[in-house]
Amino acid sequence: MSLFIYACSSNNSEKKADRTYAEESAPAASDPNAYDPHRGEGKFDKVDLGDKLDVAMAEAGKTIVDLKCASCHKMTDEKLVGPGWKGVSERRKPEWIMNFITNPDAMLDKDPELQAQLELCLVRMPNQNLSDDDARKILEYMRQNDGVK
Known part of the structure; x- marks a missing residue:
């Protein structure tokens, strides 16, 4: 699974100790589109991520990643087919990650940063039809990879 085209060439190194994310202005709530x-x-x-890593969930996430994602992604910042995943849980909100894992087509069609990364990676992430539960496990594995304890 080619999960995060966003990270393909991003060098955004914002620290997330307080679990805040990129300061972008959100669209007006009055515009549903x-x-x-x-x-x-x-x-x-x-x-809801909780305060600590769920190790069992992260281990289950690793199993899914090994099966569905590792052929295109490394857990480092190195690009394979798709971008490396290092730091992605620090750069992106968990909602964004979960939505991208479960809904990559709409995200690729609408997210300008993903569209820019697509030009660099040249391969559109396929929809792996992962369940919400699988996506949450993958997110927890990403968090573990990024040093969450």
Whole structure:
């Protein structure tokens, strides 16, 4: 699964110790068709991560990643077919990650940063038809990869 075209060449190194994310202005709430760059396009509006890493969930996420994602993504910042995943859980909100995992087509069609990354990576992420539960496990594995304990 080619998960994060966004990270393909991004060198954004914002620290997320306080779990805040990129300061972008969200679209006006009165425009239901506006794309929200903080949460992406999909059903996830709020993802509760908890204070600590769920190790069992991260291990299950690794199993899914090894099966569906590792052929295109490395857990480092190195590009393979798609971008490396290092730091992605620090650069993006969990809602955005979950929405991209479960709804990549709409995200690629609407997110200007993803469209720019697509020009660099040259391969559109396929929809792997992952469940919400699988997406959450992958997110937890990404968090583990980024040093969350």
